[in-house]
Amino acid sequence: GAGVSQTPSNKVTEKGKYVELRCDPISGHTALYWYRQSLGQGPEFLIYFQGTGAADDSGLPNDRFFAVRPEGSVSTLKIQRTERGDSAVYLCASSRDRAAGELFFGEGSRLTVL
C-alpha cells in the first residue's frame, strides 16, 4: 500500500517474553520515527532513524528497548524481557526527509503484556 504499514496490529504476550514490532514506511521516505502512546496520553518519542542509522535514540526508556533499520526502509522495534508497563500502542511514522515537517503515521501496534 501507499501508507505506513505496521505489524502486528495487536500483540498479547506474557511478562518476560521478547517482542518484535515491524514498521514498513512509505516508499522513499528516509526519516522514520517510533513513538509510544499510552492510554489517554499523546505519542511519546522513542527513536528516530535517518537512513540506516539511529540519529536520536534518547527516547528509549531503557536498554530493554532496541530498534534497527538495516536497509534504510523497514524498521523493527525490539523489546526484551517485557514488563506490564510496556503495554501501549507503538506508533511508527515516516517523513520524506529529516527536514520535512509532516509525519505520516501507521495505525500502530497495540502491545499488551499480561
Add this chain to the structure above:
Amino acid sequence: GNSVTQMEGPVTLSEEAFLTINCTYTATGYPSLFWYVQYPGEGLQLLLKATKADDKGSNKGFEATYRKETTSFHLEKGSVQVSDSAVYFCALRLNSGGYQKVTFGTGTKLQVIP
C-alpha cells in the same frame, strides 16, 4: 525542554456547535505548530499546520492561528459535525540535532452528538 499543553477532554458538543480546543507550548526557539487528528480505528493524520508567527492553518473547516505573544495555537471550528468526533493532538516541531523533532500534547477527545 519543549512541551505542549492542551485542554483536557473529553469535550462533548452538539452538532453545529462552535469548537475551541486550547493549546499552548513551551519551546526554545521558533517551532512550527501542528494539529493532528486520530479518528476511531485510524492512525494519526495531519489536520493543519503553521510554520511562523501569525500564520493561520486551515483545513476541513478547522482553523488555528500561531500566536507567538501568547505561545498558543488554539483549534477552532465554527460548526462541528458528528464526523468530527476524534482525538485531536497539538504538536510542535523544532530543530533538534539537525532534524525536525516533533513533540505532542496529550490529546483532547471530541465527541459530537446529533
